[in-house]
Amino acid sequence: MKDYIIINPIDNVAVVLRPFSKGEVVENITLSEDIPQAHKVALKPIKKGENVIKYGSPIGHATTDIHVGEHVHTHNVATNLDDVISYTYEPNYPKVSGYLSDRTVEVYERANGEYGIRNELWIIQTVGCVSGMAKDIIENFKSKYDTSKIDGVYTFQHPFGCSQMGADLNLTRTLLQDMVKHPNAGGVLVLGLGCEENLVSTFKDTLGSYDPKRVRFLIAQEVEDEVKEGTKLLKELYDQMKDDRRVTKPLSVLRIGLKCGGSDGMSGITANPLLGRFSDFLAVNGATTVLGEVPEMFGAEQLLMARAKDKETFDKIVNLINEFKGYFKNHHQVIYDNPSPGNKKGGITTLEDKSLGCTQKAGASVVQDVLKMGERIRTNGLNLLCTPGNDLVATTTLGCSGCQMVLFTTGRGTPFGGFIPTVKIATNTALATHKSNWIDFNAGDLVDKKDMDHLLEDFIDLICDIASGKKKAKNEQNHFREISIFKDGVVL
Numbered sequence: 001m002k003d004y005i006i007i008n009p010i011d012n013v014a015v016v017l018r019p020f021s022k023g024e025v026v027e028n029i030t031l032s033e034d035i036p037q038a039h040k041v042a043l044k045p046i047k048k049g050e051n052v053i054k055y056g057s058p059i060g061h062a063t064t065d066i067h068v069g070e071h072v073h074t075h076n077v078a079t080n081l082d083d084v085i086s087y088t089y090e091p092n093y094p095k096v097s098g099y100l101s102d103r104t105v106e107v108y109e110r111a112n113g114e115y116g117i118r119n120e121l122w123i124i125q126t127v128g129c130v131s132g133m134a135k136d137i138i139e140n141f142k143s144k145y146d147t148s149k150i151d152g153v154y155t156f157q158h159p160f161g162c163s164q165m166g167a168d169l170n171l172t173r174t175l176l177q178d179m180v181k182h183p184n185a186g187g188v189l190v191l192g193l194g195c196e197e198n199l200v201s202t203f204k205d206t207l208g209s210y211d212p213k214r215v216r217f218l219i220a221q222e223v224e225d226e227v228k229e230g231t232k233l234l235k236e237l238y239d240q241m242k243d244d245r246r247v248t249k250p251l252s253v254l255r256i257g258l259k260c261g262g263s264d265g266m267s268g269i270t271a272n273p274l275l276g277r278f279s280d281f282l283a284v285n286g287a288t289t290v291l292g293e294v295p296e297m298f299g300a301e302q303l304l305m306a307r308a309k310d311k312e313t314f315d316k317i318v319n320l321i322n323e324f325k326g327y328f329k330n331h332h333q334v335i336y337d338n339p340s341p342g343n344k345k346g347g348i349t350t351l352e353d354k355s356l357g358c359t360q361k362a363g364a365s366v367v368q369d370v371l372k373m374g375e376r377i378r379t380n381g382l383n384l385l386c387t388p389g390n391d392l393v394a395t396t397t398l399g400c401s402g403c404q405m406v407l408f409t410t411g412r413g414t415p416f417g418g419f420i421p422t423v424k425i426a427t428n429t430a431l432a433t434h435k436s437n438w439i440d441f442n443a444g445d446l447v448d449k450k451d452m453d454h455l456l457e458d459f460i461d462l463i464c465d466i467a468s469g470k471k472k473a474k475n476e477q478n479h480f481r482e483i484s485i486f487k488d489g490v491v492l
Contacts, residue, residue, distance in 0.1 A: 006043070013043060014040065016037060029068055040347065042069060046065070047066075048065050063077060074349055077349050081299050087301075087318050095364065096365055097284075103285075104249060108245075111211045117184060117404045122188045124155075126173075126193075130191050138234075140230075145235060155191075156419050163492040164197055172485050177208070179419065182399065183404065187215070216237060246468065251282065252285060254287045254404065254467060256289050256463075257420075258362065262342055267346075267409055268356060271427040272360040272427075288377055288379075289383070290398055292385045296354055300358070304367055307367050313368070324388075339354045368383060371384070377401055385397065396418055396419065413434075415475070417478070426443060429445065440474050441462055
């Protein structure tokens, strides 16, 4: 197997799959300098102002003449992107691979017809200042009762719910309400202080439909001993959920979030295409995937727009992109100031380079719907969701949309986990080996020893096992569970 790859026949760069030294040969070209792993080398002369082509698309332009065999990166390439642009609806639906047979998973069926992959007991705090109290309640509850019949008892710290106004307060409330109704929770205690902006009374009145047997409310200022009262309410919830049992259902009940972070030059070659094939597999079999990270669609958004199921959905994608660009401009920030330092060190040069790799997680399926932040999934198949690129904010928002699990590709590595299982897929074998305590699956095998079809089968097996509770994701094993809520406005 070659230790470099030319992704598309029209590319004028190759990506090296290991570190190359000056004088080594790539595609009959002698390198004029060292090239780090996952970085690009020029296959042809690229004149100043000429496009650099990767994935068969421009990823920017040369800022100086680039000679054959030279390192192609941030020192000699700049983005072509700039500002808000207009788009034309030009549908183009690629062929989707659908030869894999459906699978089944073992899940928890909820009263509202949704399905959870975990049966956990949660405390959802309406305001940040009750975080310590929530922990005390859980510790006291676990010291008194055996919780082995469920999948765990958790709370999720956040700093919001007070000193917020308008859209920020509404979004905080909405996302926390989404968590209360999440199917991975078999029971939820909503815990408030009593004087916050996000009052428990308002939270309850605007919660919408929920199972009163599985949700309790506690206002700490209204009871003498909040730990004692909270423990009693957790016990009531535990008694309701302790006998829940998994049932066998088709794969179509799964709702999976797609995310990447700490990306490198291998992301668009191994892990993200693997997720793309997996996303198509789910779509063919009636399940749902959700792609967020709107800033990491910039430069590749027209590929997604061309796959909108209809003009209405196309218009939603246009609004998704342009409204997020407007968010950057409202804060006087450069729209295309990306990728991150870690991305650049890993071989990603421009935002186009990052986005063309990032959006491969969405495969080739038709885009069925577009969700705003806080909205819950309405349509099976591939969805787009308004989130920033930030790992924890995006993962939280994906979970709040109704995803039971997030698949997270990474070339640099990260240990974090959201409030739902957060499965880490390494883009390269070195990372998977070095940080095996973080990584759940090695997509680097694509360039080492396995073809896509066999690796996809292995990956499907793993995800079905995690969804069915036969395995835990590494973030669950490490007890890494966090949330982060998007904030745009002032803090009082």
